[in-house]
Amino acid sequence: MTLYPRFADAIGTILDTLAAAGSIPGGLDRRNVTVEPPRDPTHGDLATNAAMVLSKAAGMKPRDLAQLIVPQLTALDDVAGAEIAGPGFINIRLTDAAWDAELRAIVAAGEAYGRSSIGTGQTVNVEYVSANPTGPMHMGHCRGAVVGDALASLLEHAGYRVIREYYVNDAGAQVDVLARSAHVRYREALGEDVTVPEGLYPGEYLKPVGQALAAEFGDKYVGAPEGEWLVLFRTRAVAAMMDMIRADLALLGIHHDVFASEAKVQQDGRVIAALDRLRGEGLVYEGTLEPPKGELPDDWEPTEMTLFRATAFGDDSDRPVRKADGGFTYFGNDLAYHAQKAETADALIDIWGADHAGTVKRIQAAVKALTGGAKPFDIKLVQMVRLLRNGEPVKMSKRSGNFVTLAEVVEEVGKDVVRFTMLTRRADAQMDFDFAKVVEASKDNPVFYVQYAHARIRSLHRRAGEAGIALPAEADPTLLDADERALVKLAAQFPRTVEAAAATREPHRIAFYLHDLAAAFHAQWNKGNDDPERRFLVVNDPERTGARLYLADAIGQIVRNGLGIMGVAAVEEMA
Template sequence: MSLYARFAAAIDVVLDTLEAEGALPAGLNRASIAVEPPRDASHGDLATNAAMVLAKPAKTNPRALAALIQPKLAEMPGVTAVEIAGPGFLNLRLDPEQWRDEMRTIFAEGADYGRSTQGNAVRVNVEYVSANPTGPMHMGHCRGAVVGDALASLLEYAGHPVTREYYVNDAGSQVETLGRSAHLRYREALGETVTIPEGLYPGDYLKPVGAMLAAEYGDRYVGAAEAEWLPLFRARTVAAMMDMIRADLALLGIKHDVFSSEAKVQSDGKVVAAIDKLRADGLIYEGVLEAPKGEAADDWEPVEMTLFRATKFGDDSDRPVRKADGAYTYFGNDLAYHAQKAETADLLVDIWGADHGGTVKRVQAAVQALTAGRVPLDIKLVQMVRLLRDGEPVKMSKRSGSFVTLADVVEEVGRDVVRFTMLTRRADAQMDFDFAKVVEASKENPVFYVQYAHARIRSLGRKAVEAGIDVTAPADLRKLDAEELALVRLPAQFPRIIEAAAATREPHRVAFYLADLAGAFHALWNRGNDDPERRFLLVNDTETTLARLSLANAVGQIVRNGLAVMGVAAAEEMH
């Protein structure tokens, strides 16, 4: 158990005691009680808001309640002082041995340090990427792919069973267009000179598909009617595109557990079933929507459609699930797909591009209606990445065929750089991906700075062995000075960071934390630049070297654990 978890449990015992003594009412909600580092390190080692949280429901003053808690906390093993601060916060000062014990816990738990049971086995379905199967992955897809994959790993690390899902949009006009585009490449492969008309996909990535179809079918479908070949060419081309997409995602280390087909959702009757269920609940009706705001009356024609009462669940208007011609809307398909996911999950998380923000409320409303509120839907919007080269934006257009593929970028800068960079900002914040800056060897580049910290620690171990030091010998951690021991406070926060990031479903918090940890480690390392006696490796002082090496190894373990959650390999050396 980590230090913060241990003291949180101990504070719970103190509150139980106060309840038993009648000083605190029983049954108060303690969910908001936190144990965390004080904002100002000079105020102590740990702080708790227990008195602030419980005072109002206990009908007492926070400082008065803090005064009851204070002496009991002071009796806890490892606590040297407890102070009441401000309106009722409690600051704890710990015996230094508590931090040395935490280092031992890090070594004992290794790759599992920070792993949590917070998820309480709540099943989560994370759907991400879900790009239309009309071509290879490009950088417009990259950020959502990395955020979704890192979030899935984070939730697993925090104790959730996770299903990684990809929704294949293999129904609708875009795949019809794809099939027609492949037919042209098929004819080209048979020797015909073709011109790609406006509206079809012109990219060279369809040439191998055309060659495959030509080898398999010969000229059978060259002059055939479209109705004969389109269903076949559509299906075969979608399958080929999905193979390409899987291969592109594999370059980033991304794999999905489930690939769900939009066409299959329809053919299995899931859309009809979902709408029938909503109708039985009085949430479907035939009606006419109001004219869109700002649209001239003569530009709008009232049409009766099948509507879902989305306004009952907080949406701005009711939403059509079936058009006047009987075809289901994309929303109608989408609500059925989410109902399907909810059959095997307790929580749904969708990673969407920010351009889909306008549909968030309606889909959340549908999921709430279809599951009677049992399965929440959290939608994370991810802003696009602006790709820069030599300071100039790189244009991307799937239809023109002149886009920059994800494979191109991974080949140039490496998988780990791409993954880490995608997590260096909040998902909903704009991002520039500058080819020069992401590989820059400077502390302004968090990718480099974190990797350099780990490589430095590994190099330290190798140099210690070369100097004849037995690095397997036990270390006397009392040899660490106050500044060195203070560094342990950051690694000790890793379990808290994991739980907070998982609770908010924000994997970028792990990247931010690792950057702070790397910065603190480099700062401690740099002491030796001015004073040789403060270097980590002292050939003539084995005991101090072993203690400092242990400190470095504790930091290295946390860096590895955090990078593993992000899907990034820790660098063993830097070139």
């Protein structure tokens, strides 16, 4: 058990003791009791809000309850002192021995340090990317892909079982457009001089699809009516696009467990089954929508259609699930798809582009209806990335064929740079991806800064050997000074950072933490530039050097663990 949960358990034991003595009531709800670093490190090493959050239920003033807790805290071996701050917070100072023990725990745990069991084995379905299968991946898809994949890894580290899922939108108008675009390239492959009509996909990525169709079918469908080839060409083109998308995602180290087909959801009768079930509960009905607000269009007239009673679950209006002509709306298909996902998972998470913000309420309403509110459902909106080249935004349009593909970006700057950069902002914040800045070797580039810290750490043992430093067989952490032990204190926050990031579904917190840890390590390293005795390698003091290398190895392990969650390799040396 790492330091923070260990002290949370200690406080729990103290509260049990006070309850047994009749000093406080038994059975108090302790779910909001926390143990965390104080905002100001000069106030101590740990802080707890136990007295603040329990005082009302205990029928006591916070400071009075805190005065019962503090003496028992100070009696603990690892506690050097505890004091009440403000209205009833308790600040705790730990002994050096406590931090030395945590440093040993980091080294002993190795790759397991930071893993948690808070997920208790629950299954979470994380759906991400789900780009329309109409072309290669571009940078508009990249951020959601990285955020979703890092979140899935983060949840696994926190003890969840994760299903990584991609929803293939292979039903509807956009894949018919794809099929028609492939037909143009098919005719081109057979020697026809073609011009891609307005409204079709003009990208050259469809040329190999046309060539494959020509090789398979010859000129059989050149002049054939659309009804004879549309479904066939759609199936072949979607399959080819999904192969391309899988290959693009693989460049980022992203692999999904499940590729769910929208067309199959329909074919399996899941949409009808879901709607029939909701109709039986009075949540689907035949009706007309309210007219649009503001000035009515000249051609507007009320049309009866099948509606889902989304307003019963907090949406602004009821939503069509089936059109007047009998076809399902996209929302109708999506509703059934989420019912399918809920069958195999305890919780659902969708990673969507910010352009889907308008559909959040309706699908949240649908999941509440389908699961009776029993299965948590979270939607994370990811803002688009503005790609810059030579200071100018690069336009990305699948219809015009003028876009920069994800593969081109990965080839230019590398997988690790792309993945780390995508996590240097909150997912819902705008992001610029500047080709020059993301590869810049400076502290202003968080990718470089964290990687450089790890490379420095990995160089230390090699440099010790080159300097002829005979290291002790076993390091002695008690030789570390206060500044060096401050690094241990920051390192010890990694497990709770993982848990907090998993709980809030925010993988960018790992990147932020690693940047802070790297900055602290570099600052400690740089002290040796002014004072040779502060260096990690001190030729005439192998014992102290051994302790410092032990510390550095622990920091390096945490950097590797954090980068592993992000799907980023930890470099051994910098060019």
